[in-house]
Amino acid sequence: MRRELIGVMFLMIGGIVALWSEKFVPSVYGVVVFFIIFLFVDSFKKLKKDKKSL
Amino acid sequence: MQMRNRAKIVFIYIVLAYFFALFFRFFLYFLALKHPEFQFGGHIISIWTADAGLHASIAKELLTHRGNIPHYISDTLLGNILYLLTKYTHLPLDSVVFTAPAFFASLIVVPIILIGYELGLLQVGFWSALAASVAMNYYFRTHLGYTDTDILNFPLFFTILYTYIVTIKRKNILFAAAGAVLILFFHLFYHSAKPLTFGLLLFYGIYILLFARKESVLFYAFLIYALPLLPIKPLYILLAIFAITPLLIVIAKRRVLRVQWLLLVVALLLPVSGYIAYKKGYLQRAITYIQKSKEYSFKDKSGEIISLQSTLKTVAEATGISWKQLVTYSSGSIIIFLLGTVGLLLLVWHRKEAFMLLLPYIIGIISLKAGVRFTTFAVPIIIIGFLYLFYFLMKKIQEKRFATLLFYGPAAFLVAFYLQIMDVYNHMLSPFFNAKQVQLISKHLNTKERGYILTWWDYGWPLWYYSNKRTIIDNGKHHYDNYIVAKTLFSNNQEFVARFDRFFIEEFDKRFPWPVIPYVAKRYGLHNILQGLQDGTWRVPSRKNAIYYYFDDKILTKLPVIEEFAFLSEEKKKGFVWIDRVRMIDMKKGVVQGERVSIDLRNGILQFGSQKDRIGKFYFSDGVKISNTFYYRPDEYVLILYKNKYIIGTYRYINSFFFQSFFFNNLDKKFFQTIAFTEDAKIFKLIGE
Numbered sequence: 001m002r003r004e005l006i007g008v009m010f011l012m013i014g015g016i017v018a019l020w021s022e023k024f025v026p027s028v029y030g031v032v033v034f035f036i037i038f039l040f041v042d043s044f045k046k047l048k049k050d051k052k053s054l
Numbered sequence: 055m056q057m058r059n060r061a062k063i064v065f066i067y068i069v070l071a072y073f074f075a076l077f078f079r080f081f082l083y084f085l086a087l088k089h090p091e092f093q094f095g096g097h098i099i100s101i102w103t104a105d106a107g108l109h110a111s112i113a114k115e116l117l118t119h120r121g122n123i124p125h126y127i128s129d130t131l132l133g134n135i136l137y138l139l140t141k142y143t144h145l146p147l148d149s150v151v152f153t154a155p156a157f158f159a160s161l162i163v164v165p166i167i168l169i170g171y172e173l174g175l176l177q178v179g180f181w182s183a184l185a186a187s188v189a190m191n192y193y194f195r196t197h198l199g200y201t202d203t204d205i206l207n208f209p210l211f212f213t214i215l216y217t218y219i220v221t222i223k224r225k226n227i228l229f230a231a232a233g234a235v236l237i238l239f240f241h242l243f244y245h246s247a248k249p250l251t252f253g254l255l256l257f258y259g260i261y262i263l264l265f266a267r268k269e270s271v272l273f274y275a276f277l278i279y280a281l282p283l284l285p286i287k288p289l290y291i292l293l294a295i296f297a298i299t300p301l302l303i304v305i306a307k308r309r310v311l312r313v314q315w316l317l318l319v320v321a322l323l324l325p326v327s328g329y330i331a332y333k334k335g336y337l338q339r340a341i342t343y344i345q346k347s348k349e350y351s352f353k354d355k356s357g358e359i360i361s362l363q364s365t366l367k368t369v370a371e372a373t374g375i376s377w378k379q380l381v382t383y384s385s386g387s388i389i390i391f392l393l394g395t396v397g398l399l400l401l402v403w404h405r406k407e408a409f410m411l412l413l414p415y416i417i418g419i420i421s422l423k424a425g426v427r428f429t430t431f432a433v434p435i436i437i438i439g440f441l442y443l444f445y446f447l448m449k450k451i452q453e454k455r456f457a458t459l460l461f462y463g464p465a466a467f468l469v470a471f472y473l474q475i476m477d478v479y480n481h482m483l484s485p486f487f488n489a490k491q492v493q494l495i496s497k498h499l500n501t502k503e504r505g506y507i508l509t510w511w512d513y514g515w516p517l518w519y520y521s522n523k524r525t526i527i528d529n530g531k532h533h534y535d536n537y538i539v540a541k542t543l544f545s546n547n548q549e550f551v552a553r554f555d556r557f558f559i560e561e562f563d564k565r566f567p568w569p570v571i572p573y574v575a576k577r578y579g580l581h582n583i584l585q586g587l588q589d590g591t592w593r594v595p596s597r598k599n600a601i602y603y604y605f606d607d608k609i610l611t612k613l614p615v616i617e618e619f620a621f622l623s624e625e626k627k628k629g630f631v632w633i634d635r636v637r638m639i640d641m642k643k644g645v646v647q648g649e650r651v652s653i654d655l656r657n658g659i660l661q662f663g664s665q666k667d668r669i670g671k672f673y674f675s676d677g678v679k680i681s682n683t684f685y686y687r688p689d690e691y692v693l694i695l696y697k698n699k700y701i702i703g704t705y706r707y708i709n710s711f712f713f714q715s716f717f718f719n720n721l722d723k724k725f726f727q728t729i730a731f732t733e734d735a736k737i738f739k740l741i742g743e
Binding site for chain 2: 003005008011012014015024028032040043044
């Protein structure tokens, strides 16, 4: 659920930036890239945590 | 407790997805605010498609009682909803009409998330809901200002579909009862809903026969789902649902009937419901979309059968489409379409209940024959299939590093992709009438006198909304009487036009809103009337109604189609007309280049592919006056360059009523008065007869 919440939040922030900057494509795709970075870091953290618990 | 938590999560997902859809749908509102020509009377112009004009007109009629709406209109529920919203929220009707699609169409997220939840794929359901709420043809047909029944048709259809899935999954008859009530509402809301709900019932029957022959509960559910198809009053159906459901629940618990008997009943009920659907005309609408008739025929007084062109084959959205268009409108890309199809089949393979999802996919494919509007059904399904494929792959490697990226990456990119298309599409949209046109219509076509506006049927519903006048043809009624408008527009004799329009409008007024052409043909004989009106021997009825003519640039692209309607089937056409968009004008080189044609201005030669034609005259029109004329030779082939935007070519129609009024403002002042002649719109009035 956390990923869904953050995903929607990122996309809506992208929308607000698009409205403000009038640059739709870079804003929306930009936040998708940020979301993927978040997923990457999240997975990495989880991996570290799992290793520690082992 | 766990169940309650899951319900809470589903609820949060639905709320999140709904606000997401609402938020992005309002982007068009912010875009419209930047265009002064999209605003009138302090509001954004509410009607962005002709269909919106109908429902807005019904709401306006209920608020103002103007009396220009025909009583044959069947889909009045949305108009009533708009009326109630306006009345009780005290918001301006224009604002309610413009913004209603965002609030209603965003409801599509509810059934999609619930379907995902029921299939054990909540994340797939959630991301599919985000994508589908703004995707392709679903967005194209439900954006702000597109206030048509479609804004609720799809949420309703997919919610009914969800009740089928949940009935199959949980084997609970109560969901079937809820589904049957929704079906009943759907039938009342949308005149073409019955073929769709019948399709769902058929698919459900096939599912039972294929996969659930031993599940007696599903057989009982079938009986409940079949109730809304009964040819009795909706209230009786509702009572039957409430009475029969508890009875069937008891019978199902006590296992009174053996499954073999139930199987036999369903096997028999399938063809019986098909027969009822056929006999009652439920399937007629679907059949007319697939088999478009070429002509409308009626009997003349003389006994002769007269035929006129049929309209459905010329309605853009009802015309069959290509595979490329199917892919574009349903998914936006061949990759998404193919992966979505593979994912959908995989989903059906893994979860049998998903079999029901194949129906909207098949309806999408039928659009190849039935028209682009049907691709909308496939939009959410292809998205679900596409995301399920990546979800399945993620699950396959879930122990591996960064497995989540395999699902969430494509999901987020898919949403972004559809948002990008939505943004591009928003920039292509504009209201049906711009601010200046609304101003002219409001000023000149809202006079106290009772009257009619003669124009092509595309303008009908929007004109009902902005004026207090009637039309003889409209977006819902465009068959026999198209001839009256088309004949008017392409007739050269203006005196004849004046008599012809007076006669048919007064006759139509007596029969309003039913078609007048077959009636007068049977009563007087069509050829007699035409001949009499031509030579002035036919007595024209006295004037009871004002007659106006409204044209704007939108009619230009319709001219070749209108011309087809201007002649009876046995008549030989007088000439032809075509239209092309301008690509480039080079006055130094003397070349006007269109998308399909090229004109050599120096020699008066038109080139179309390898074919060359000599033209007589070339007019330059700025929308109000003729700014320049090139005269080449005495030839009836004439070209007009209009607003540097269109090239209109015509052979033998340059003296017709339409060309003389629209381009030259040159109507006979004995018969016609120019009310408005601006760049945006042209309005004339019949005064002579």
